Amino acid sequence: DTAVSQTPKYLVTQMGNDKSIKCEQNLGHDTMYWYKQDSKKFLKIMFSYNNKELIINETVPNRFSPKSPDKAHLNLHINSLELGDSAVYFCASSPGRSTSGANVLTFGAGSRLTVL
Amino acid sequence: KQEVTQIPAALSVPEGENLVLNCSFTDSAIYNLQWFRQDPGKGLTSLLLIQSSQREQTSGRLNASLDKSSGRSTLYIAASQPGDSATYLCAVRNYGQNFVFGPGTRLSVLP
Numbered sequence: 001d002t003a004v005s006q007t008p009k010y011l012v013t014q015m016g017n018d019k020s021i022k023c024e025q026n027l028g029h030d031t032m033y034w035y036k037q038d039s040k041k042f043l044k045i046m047f048s049y050n051n052k053e054l055i056i057n058e059t060v061p062n063r064f065s066p067k068s069p070d071k072a073h074l075n076l077h078i079n080s081l082e083l084g085d086s087a088v089y090f091c092a093s094s095p096g097r098s099t100s101g102a103n104v105l106t107f108g109a110g111s112r113l114t115v116l
Numbered sequence: 117k118q119e120v121t122q123i124p125a126a127l128s129v130p131e132g133e134n135l136v137l138n139c140s141f142t143d144s145a146i147y148n149l150q151w152f153r154q155d156p157g158k159g160l161t162s163l164l165l166i167q168s169s170q171r172e173q174t175s176g177r178l179n180a181s182l183d184k185s186s187g188r189s190t191l192y193i194a195a196s197q198p199g200d201s202a203t204y205l206c207a208v209r210n211y212g213q214n215f216v217f218g219p220g221t222r223l224s225v226l227p
Contacts, residue, residue: 004159033214043160043205043217090159105150105207105215107160 003027004108006091012114013081021076021111023091029106031055032074034066035090037110043090049074078113086115118143120208120218128224129196137191137221139206144187147209151180151191154203154220163191163204196225 004025013019025032034046047066048055054066063079078085088110094103119142129135139149148167152160164173164180166189172181179192189206203222207215 041203041220043207045214048214092160103148103209104162104165105152105160106162107152109159110157 004091004093004106006089006108006111008111009109010112010114012116014116015081015083017081018077018079019081019113020078021089021091021113023074023076023108025072025091025093025106027093027095027106029093029095030071031094031096031103032068033092033094033105034074034076035092035107037088037090039087046076046089047074081113081115083115086113088112118146118208118210118213118216120206120216122204122206122218122221124221125219126222126224128226130226131196131198133196133225134192134194135196135223137193137204137223139189139191139208139218141187141189141208141216143210144184145210146184147211149180149182149189149209150207150215151178151189152205152207154205156202160205193223196223198225198227200225 006023031050033048037043046060049068065077067075090110091108092105121140123138150165151163154160166173166182177194182189201224203220205220207217209215
């Protein structure tokens with residue numbers, strides 16, 4: 001039973017399109033995150049959500065918007081895709097608020113986005 | 117602003133060797149530090165989490181140490197196996213902040 005699952009695993013699309021990546025966790029965690037891993041393998045946080053409340057947004061363009069229908073889901077929607085958006089996007093979750101507690105991060109397998 | 121570096125960027129060792137991976141961070145006022153493993157095309161798997169009050173954590177053949185004052189952590193892998201081949205990342209969290217990741221060390225254990 002996968003703890004943090006993301007779909008799709010691969011996504012190839014044209015510049016200018018709008019796309020979404022879905023994430024679900026069955027761990028009962030309170031906080032979910034989206035990370036971006038670029039071609040140089042640097043992993044940087046994009047968003048974290050706690051109980052449907054966005055608590056951190058790290059200088060991400062407003063073309064990116066997280067949507068959380070409930071505590072177990074955090075979807076990433078991207079408008080007007082650009083070439084530079086090509087990367088692997090990882091969803092993660094942790095038990096408590098993102099900035100407190102002994103928060104062990106649990107990651108999904110990643111979604112590789114390629115913008116042509 | 118916290119910055120995390122990892123040395124070496126890549127490491128290749130013969131099977132059975134003991135090895136050490138290094139992680140350095142610039143802001144020593146950390147809350148905790150976590151080591152991850154990433155296999156090619158896969159997500160990250162948590163290996164060890166060290167709280168700021170701890171000096172080390174052990175899990176099987178892995179031992180992670182933390183020296184806050186010098187801004188360093190090491191991941192020691194004993195009796196390495198080909199299955200240990202992966203990229204190892206450390207991530208540091210300061211109070212009130214999210215984890216900041218290092219660039220990783222790519223480990224190859226040769227049979």
